[in-house]
Amino acid sequence: MSKHRPDMVILDIMLPDGNGLDICNVLKRNIKTHDIPVMMMSANNHLNAVKAKCDAEDFINKPFDLNDFVNRVDKHLLN
Structure with a gap:
């Protein structure tokens, strides 16, 4: 397993090869x-x-305002 971890994960609910909600649940259940x-x-x-x-x-929600998106990401990364 890689020692590198992402700072944040951004997932669409509808993915071409799966469901973003399922991936979210896997991430949140893993220590x-x-x-x-x-x-x-x-x-x-x-x-x-x-x-x-x-x-x-x-x-x-999509479509989204790019500035709103950046502000939301910043909020989580700066905490």
């Missing part, structure tokens, strides 16, 4: 990755629906 902030994004879901399925720290 080695549970503390990495996860931001979910989707054009078809709402925060409450995502929060019920995954413990992501943040959610952003």
Whole structure:
């Protein structure tokens, strides 16, 4: 296993080869990755629906404002 960890994981809910919610759950249940902030994004879901399925720290609807996206990432990385 790599010694390098991402500072944050940004996942779309609908991925071409899987489900971002499933990946989020795997990350949040793993002792080695549970503390990495996860931001979910989707054009078809709402925060409450995502929060019920995954413990992501943040959610952003698509399309999104680039400045809002950067501010959200900064908020999690600067904490």
